[in-house]
């Protein structure tokens with residue numbers, strides 16, 4: 054099932070939280086919805102799910118708006134915030150939504166097992182750890198066995214094992230089961246490891262959209278490439294001749310700016326220079342995202358608050 | 361819709377709020393019955409030409425209607441039951457999964473109103489039964505078990521009805537205000553401060569009979585009080601208030617963003 058966001062816009066007073074945003078999410082892959090805090094990710098997802106009214110634009114699931122879906126729970130599962138009544142057990146929490154959606158209450162136990170929460174199901178949700186809450190929220194989203202999964206910052210509050218588990222789980226849902234997965238995050242590194250494609254937003258607007266590999270090659274690093282070689286002096290000379298801007302060779306290291314590791318590697322290979330290390334100090338993508346984040350944080354600070 | 365109503369019952373019965381409120385209502389009613397019965401007849405009631413506020417003696421018709429109507433005094437707990445039923449969705453942010461499951465939000469509010477109106481019926485029966493049971497024991501100890509006929513039965517039925525309607529008003533009020541503490545405090549201040557003042561100030565006391573408290577008093581009061589509507593009119597007016605609160609609450613829930 055394809056998710057299409059077209060021209061979504063929403064303002065809160067003077068803050069333009071989402072500004073004419075359009076992108077598409079394809080089935081069978083994980084799409085990362087990446088942007089610094091306050092970029093408008095949560096607002097976009099909440100509008101797509103009919104919880105907030107957009108000022109303009111639409112979001113559709115195979116052409117149908119969320120509120121018009123015949124069976125929303127069986128179509129889209131959403132993990133937005135970890136919201137439970139603290140006195141209700143995780144299992145009873147799930148049973149409430151089974152009842153409301155007309156699903157058999159046995160689904161509650163099935164999804165609890167699926168997210169590894171079977172043992173804690175009968176305990177009060179108020180006593181759950183942050184990681185368990187995230188799992189319960191995920192279990193709620195899975196109740197209707199939906200074709201589309203939407204997750205807002207699911208890695209928040211998870212420990213490294215939890216993040217690892219979530220990553221594998223989402224991959225399974227998307228790659229093996231062919232579901233459409235849209236997952237938001239403000240961490241580039243997290244998205245690079247999880248997502249097949251990313252949609253990058255800043256200040257409510259689309260910044261880039263594409264596969265991680267595409268974005269990496271498309272964003273020329275003005276960033277530095279670091280090379281270590283036993284013949285650092287000769288390498289520096291070769292690169293200088295090739296017209297690259299090369300820093301001084303020190304301690305067997307050379308720093309080249311305005312290029313990519315691939316270009317430096319090619320020159321070294323042709324000249325027959327032995328390399329011990331070759332890496333981008335910051336990738337173009339990282340730099341792009343860093344600029345976005347820095348700009349955004351000033352923006353958010355000037356607006357007073359970020360959700 | 362049946363599914364949504366059942367979901368609301370699951371929500372209600374998987375936390376303990378209802379036990380506290382129902383037990384509290386029963387204890388209050390039982391306590392007041394015992395209190396009233398022990399002081400009954402100490403001062404002659406106004407019906408006997410004494411000062412107003414005195415309690416008629418056990419065994420009189422006035423006494424029986426007075427103690428059998430005590431159940432109507434815990435309407436405020438049923439109001440709170442309705443308020444909590446609605447506002448806990450916002451307080452614990454479960455409004456998000458609830459409205460994700462049922463994007464047509466009006467249906468959620470209608471389901472809540474139905475579920476709470478229906479659940480208030482057995483709850484009200486329990487309170488009314490406790491009321492009568494304690495009266496039977498306490499007054500019976502003084503030799504006069506009230507009969508379950510005629511006016512006595514009508515008094516019990518009116519307080520039961522009032523309890524159910526106040527639950528519905530609570531749900532509507534909760535949908536309007538959304539903030540749990542705000543709705544409860546607002547409801548209490550309104551009933552016990554605002555209406556009490558309106559009732560006292562003669563220039564505007566005429567308005568009192570048209571207010572929810574006045575309507576409740578018309579439906580359930582047995583002692584002489586201020587100018588009131590007929591009981592059936594009071595009941596209808598009260599029901600009207602419940603429906604208006606519910607309607608406004610539904611409209612607002614549908615139009616406002618879920619926060």
Ligand SMILES: Nc1ncnc2c1ncn2[C@@H]1O[C@H](COP(=O)(O)OP(=O)(O)O)[C@@H](O)[C@H]1O
Pocket residue numbers: 065068069070088089090091092093094095096097356358359360619
């Ligand atoms: N209910 C709201 N009222 C006022 N401002 C809001 C509200 N929700 C979000 N915002 C503002 O909209 C912008 C985008 O917020 P959000 O969608 O939460 O961003 P993200 O999820 O990417 O961090 C922020 O500036 C935030 O302060």
Ligand SMILES: [Mg+2]
Pocket residue numbers: 091094095096205206360
């Ligand atoms: Mg967010």
